[in-house]
Amino acid sequence: MVRGDAGRLPGRRELLAGVGATAGLLLLGCRGEPVDVREQAAIAAGGSRGYAGPAVELSFWTGFTGGDRPPMQRLIERFNREHDNIAVRMSVTRWGDFYQKLPAAVDSESGPDVAVMHADQLATGAVHRTILPLDEVTEALGLGAGDFSETLWAAGVFRGRRYGVPLDVHPLGLYYNRGVLAGAGLGDAALPRSRRDYLAVLEHLRQRGIQGSWVSPVLFTGGLMFQSLLWQEGGQLFSEDGARAMFNSEAGVEALGFMIELIRRGYSPRDVGQDADSIAFTNNRNAFIWNGIWMINSYRAVPGLRWGVLPVPVVGAQRAVWGNAHHLVLPRQPSTGAGQRRLRASVVFLAWLSEHSLEWARAGTVPARRAARESAAFRRMTEQAIFAEQLPAVRFPPAIAGVDSVRASTLDLAVNEAVLLRAAPREALDRAAREADALLADNLKKFARAL
The missing domain is CATH 3.40.190.10 (Periplasmic binding protein-like II)
Structure with a gap:
């Protein structure tokens, strides 16, 4: 036995009390003057044309604490080698702590430039204005359901707006x-x-x-x-x-x-x-x-x-x-010149990482990009390919x-x-x-x- x-x-009482405490903590950051997140999203969309400004360092937050950390670190190192004026630094926190820390850090203007969030967390991040709507960004990048799948693409939408770009399922x-x-x-x-x-x-x-x-x-x-x-x-x-x-x-x-x-x-x-x-x-x-x-x-x-x-x-x-699915998100930034530069550079990194989701599949995921899933290299990942067979049947937690x-x-x-x-x-x-x-x-x- x-x-x-x-x-x-x-x-039950322990958890019900915890829910109330968490909600109260998250809402504290929404009591001040709200930042125009759509204006920031429009600035970020400029990064679809690349970034030619002064050198910037981007903070990238994830919860990849296990065997998925080394593959992501290798991707970041490759990105940094290929981009002279953008350097990405990854900070890793366990997911349970991650979702507590992120809204508080954004509200105190010390949050990351890019982050990874699960599909079932996007709605909460959106209502707290922790993350930016990405409709203009994805339109500028030319991304749509055809690049992923209808199910994966829809999972990034809350109340008619897009808040995440799927990285994997x-x-x-x-x-x-x-x-x-x-x-x-x-x-x-x-x-x-x-x-x-x-x-x-x-x-x-x-x-x-x-x-x-x-x-x-x-x-x-x-x-x-x-x-x-x-x-x-x-x-x-x-x-x-x-x-x-x-x-x-x-x-x-x-x-x-x-x-x-x-x-x-x-x-x-x-x-x-x-x-x-x-x-x-x-x-x-x-x-x-x-x-x-x-x-x-x-x-x-x-x-x-x-x-x-x-x-x-x-x-x-x-x-x-x-x-569930990991989505790439852009947290709200300080309204400064440096913040605007990082927003544009962040879109360069977001687009690059999305395009390289095949390499990320080695962490034990199904890549979100259709081209990656349909590649011969992915089909040779036997177990991941079997999981991918289920994509039409996958149900995501509700938004x-x-x-x-x-x-x-x-x-x-x-x-x-x-x-x-x-x-x-x-x-x-x-x-x-x-x-x-x-x-x-x-x-x-x-x-x-x-x-």
């Missing part, structure tokens, strides 16, 4: 342990693509004493598995206007019920601790794990581990899989300001309680939806006139 304490999330996939499967007499022909196939393989493994698909009670990876299953069942997380939770629909109950079924049938331990599913996978005790593309390089680094990856199985009525905090303090707790068998799926989801509706109502009041 795996210890359950590691899989416990903070209590990182969905879930189904990793499988070849050694565990071979030990149970199974080869590639048994790899599951559907609900029926998946359950059949897991039953075969169970009869040989193997718990083959460990279900995590925390966001990584159980929460993301739930969201994928919810969309497969035709459900939604929240209403499009951000007014109410929808994850407690019949689709949500069915999705969470499937996860509970894996536990009750003995295909998963009952109390899986944080990262225990992945540790068991690398120790040849777990056959399958729903995990993100970011694990490719981690699993490659495990000596003797024999593994592969598939698109997630179609458990529900349609193909769908959770995904709702503050929704990430709402989900974390409501839905994530409901999944945690149900997977730990402390509450029935419907009970847990209904309670979380009521709490989410209250938080969403507060968000609508706070952010209705923010732009």
Whole structure:
């Protein structure tokens, strides 16, 4: 039995209090005289023609603290070699701290010139005027949906304006342990693509004493598995206007019920601790794990581990899989001559990095640029190419300001309680939806006139 304490999330009151504190902190920077972000965006668009001004140093903020840091550092070093009058310096902070620090730094005029943000954070950054609208920038650069995909391009839009240029997409996939499967007499022909196939393989493994698909009670990876299953069942997380939770629909109950079924049938331990599913996978005790593309390089680094990856199985009525995307953004700058020069130089860097997303794919991502995905070089990246097959089925978190905090303090707790068998799926989801509706109502009041 795996210890359950590691899989416990903070209590509801802890997280609900944290949401309020975070929102208050972020709003402090909006009480002063607002900067005309559209005027700054128009200045930045001038960088589409290049930058010929005096030498500038750009600050680039990311949350790439793991195996994705060296590939990005190599790209920056190459950019710096190719540009005499622009030098880029990357600062790295863990994502949880990154989203706390960025708005405060921008409001104090000490923020970065370019940053990376997840698609589900763009709306919050936009309502706080932390980042600039990029419609004029992308128009000047000649970028559009045809350069990426309709889904990826749309993920950068909030309230009719563009705030991000997609750099990559990182969905879930189904990793499988070849050694565990071979030990149970199974080869590639048994790899599951559907609900029926998946359950059949897991039953075969169970009869040989193997718990083959460990279900995590925390966001990584159980929460993301739930969201994928919810969309497969035709459900939604929240209403499009951000007014109410929808994850407690019949689709949500069915999705969470499937996860509970894996536990009750003995295909998963009952109390899986944080990262225990992945540790068991690398120790040849777990056959399958729903995990993100970011694990490719981690699993490659495990000596003797024999593994592969598939698109997630179609458990529900349609193909769908959770995904997120890193977007390049331009934070608001001080209204000075130096700030305006850096805005133009920042667009040079943003455009260059977008054009070189194939090299970035080596960090364990699917490149956003269509040309990169369709290249022979990318097709040789076997695992990344398999993840890319799912792009038409990828569902992104909704573009709702503050929704990430709402989900974390409501839905994530409901999944945690149900997977730990402390509450029935419907009970847990209904309670979380009521709490989410209250938080969403507060968000609508706070952010209705923010732009």
